[in-house]
Amino acid sequence: MSSQNQTLRTLLQPLMQDPPHLSSYAYAPIFQLLTGHNFSKLGQQIHAHMALRGIEPNSFVGAKMVAMYASSGDLDSAIVLFDRIINPSSLLFNSIIRAYTRYGFAEKTIGSYIRMHRLGLRADNFTFPFVLKSCVHLSSRWMGKCVHGQSLRIGLEFDLYVGTSMIDMYVKCGDISDAHKLFDIMPARDVSSWNALIAGYMKDGEVNVAVDLFERMPNRNIVSWTAMISGYTQNGLAEQALDLFDEMLQEGSEVKPNWVTVMSVLPACAHSAALERGRSIHNFASRIGLNSNSSVQTALVAMYAKCGSLVDAHHCFERIHHNEKSLIAWNTMITAYASHGCGMESVLTFEDMIRAGIQPDGITFLGLLSGCSHSGLVDVGLKYFHCMSVVYSVEPRVEHYACVVDLLGRAGRLVEAMELIDQMPMQAGPSIWGALLAACRNHRNLEFAEMAAKKLFVLEPDNSGNYVLLSNMYAEVGMWEEVNNLRAILKSQGMKKSPGGSWIEVNGKAHLFLGGDTSHPQAKEIYMLLEALPEKIKAAGYIPDTSFVLHDVSEEEKEYNLTTHSEKLAIAFGLLNTSPGVVLRVTKNLRICVDCHTATKFISKIYGREIIVRDVNRFHHFKDGSCSCRDYW
DNA sequence: TTAGGGTTAG
Structure with a gap:
């Protein structure tokens, strides 16, 4: 940093002398140097300095300034500046497009791209990757295909960055076959192109194809390994994920795991409840200095909670810096308490979260309601359910209704649960009837159980669990004929009771x-x-x-x-x-x-x-x- | 400039 300060001082010197007869070009390297280092205050000062001297930034300097503002978190200034520049260039448009994409304003990215096109400015290999990313954001394969066509006309289809972005676009818009076709005809590919395709097959559950690509690819980097590990985890193959993580470590210093890698492997420990494995990965993360990354810390909270150690989960949660406790971190802790039956702690954590100024979402309430449900805090749960929309602007979804049916059902308030189902603004799905059926089973209410089961037999005919549950209830009261009928259905449809x-x-x-x-x-x-x-x-x-x-x-x-x-x-x-x-x-x-x-x-x-x-x-x-x-x- | 991303009821 000190050599950077030195450079900065050298650059600033001539500008400070009065009167400067410098064109705005002289400012370009300064803004470039300030980009990516959160120097927005200094940037603003230099911008003011220019304005005082009547130096209007041209398109070239403007592009650097837009990048500087955007990288320091000040998108508004970037936009104001962009709008003031009279003769915009492709470079300037690329800057604003990049800024919009970075902040997730996909429509604005597309809008700028169209404007650029209308002004007769050429899109280049720096434009397309961001435009394509925005197509993904809008999940518009149609738009992505249009952009593909335009890049083709310009002859940029086979640019490494454009090509890889295009593969990513097809993958994320759900068209793995187009992604693979493009991959096959690309004259040159790099490790990123392979990575994008591997991630695509993993996303589609085609684990074997991904493995094959991974084995065939000429070079692998940390992203390749991470894509495989997280792919295994996403497909429920926790053992494979953990094994590959170990294999990666044995590769030596060639690949260096980063926070994404650690975050991807932790759910595998959670999935197989491998507490000791999880603990050793936690130690590993600490050794390589990743334990202060708030995303890793959040993944640790979830891992410890799912491996049964609420104490460790809470400890990791407490270690996350107050300003860095994200919505996901809070949700994770609330849900952790809920799953351990500590409903009151879920409620208290929720109230802490509100005090911290974090706006809850649907998942927050799912955790909160299930916490109340598991702890018998029926009225507390109902209170939150009734105010979630009015006070917190979170509309209850069908999952929330299912939670409340469960909340009432567990407490034996089956009639109220039925009334709620009748009043629901949406269609009652399997989750609703499933919650009711489970409640009926616990409270031995055969009449409601038969009704819920009938609905479930239609809604999810292949779920053997529903047949087994009702059958158990019949068995309990000695209705063996009904038991046999249900078992016959199970048998005739080739359904098996899932083995415990x-x-x-x-x-x-x-x-x-x-x-x-x-x-x-x-x-x-x-x-x-x-x-x-x-x-x-x-x-x-x-x-x-x-x-x-x-x-x-x-x-x-x-x-x-x-x-x-x-x-x-x-x-x-x-x-x-x-x-x-x-x-x-x-x-x-x-x-x-x-x-x-x-x-x-x-x-x-x-x-x-x-x-x-x-x-x-x-x-x-x-x-x-x-x-x-x-x-x- | 591109690729890999933690939280979700029954």
Whole structure:
């Protein structure tokens, strides 16, 4: 910076002498030097200096000044200046186009491009990338195609930057085949062109094609690796994402992970609840100085929360500088509390956010309402729901209604939930009926359940879960004929009950168990422990709840089915393979059943263990014989 | 100048 100051001083010297007889060109290198360094005050002073001497910036200097203002966050001055210049050049237009794009004003970018065209000014290789980006912003493939045609006429289609931007445009406007066609005919491509195409295939879920491109590309940079890692994560392939991240690190110093890389790999830890992996990536980020990046910190909050450590999540949230706590950061924390059943903390965090002057959005309210729902704060939730539009200008969407149906439904206020559904301004979709059905199941209301299920059978005929749920309810009251009818439908349509699976991380390695699984090397020990368990916990007051077993079998058999639920297997494995006092963290792909929930409470007491179970909906913290959800989920 | 981006109910 000091050599830069030196240069600046040298440049400024002749200008300060009175009277200067310099053309406005002399100012150009100064503004260029000030660009990108947040020197807007100094820039303004020099601009004023010019004005005092009656020096009107020409188009060339104007372009530099527009860039300087835009880069220092002062778009308004950039626009005012642009409008004052009499003979605009392509360069000047490029500057303003770049500025508009940077601030997300896509329509303004397109408008300037059209104006430029009308004035007979040629667009060049610096114009098209931004115009194309704005087409993406407006998600207008039609406009993108027009711009493609114009670049073709000018002979710029095969410019590396223009070509890559075009691939990106086709990818993001949902036309991967056009993107690939263009890629194929480009006479020269660079690593960015490959990266853009890889990201496109990942976005479309064509993971294998992306992998193939990644393996074939002549050079890879950090963006290539990051695109692959985040692509895996987006497609639910958390293990592959983590493995590739490790592979990348083994490449040595060739590729240097940056904040985007770290941010892309963290959701993979969250997805597989790999707390130790997440922690080690956190340490890694700290070592390379990325732990003060607020986006990374936000991703860490989400990772820790999803891996079951609310304490670490909160710690990371607190570490984000007050001015850098974005809407996403607040939303992440509010949602984290909600998923752990800490509704009151969600509410308090929301109020902090409002005090901090952050405008909430739809996701904020989704977190807030689900927090209230999971904690039984029914009236608090209703209060927020009713004022979200009036006070905070956030229109409730169907997801919010689903949350409120859930809020009322969990509390057993099924009639009110039905009334809300009737009054909804939009069509009730699967989310609404699904929430109602789940509530009916918990409160054993067969009449409403049948109605909700009927709607769901039409709305999502392939979702086996709905059939299973209703079937379980019939089984509970001994309506075996109805049970068999539903099972016949399931069978005839080739639907399978999705298998329950749970996993547990021990010494940094995940162990997966399916219901009734005997394939694990330690299966014998696990089953021995589980078989002895009922007697042990029955002595402490446990009564098995067999109503959650689907099959029409004897009570004794049902009880055995219960002992082999996947979460029990995972917990047993954890008890066998960790030292006393170690917290067990189990993740399940379905909702935890009532019996497992009860049994786990007893296990936490008998074995003196804290057990944290993450099911598809939320977290349960078991300790000393009780659960954080207070049996309310 | 281009490519990779964290939060979303049941």
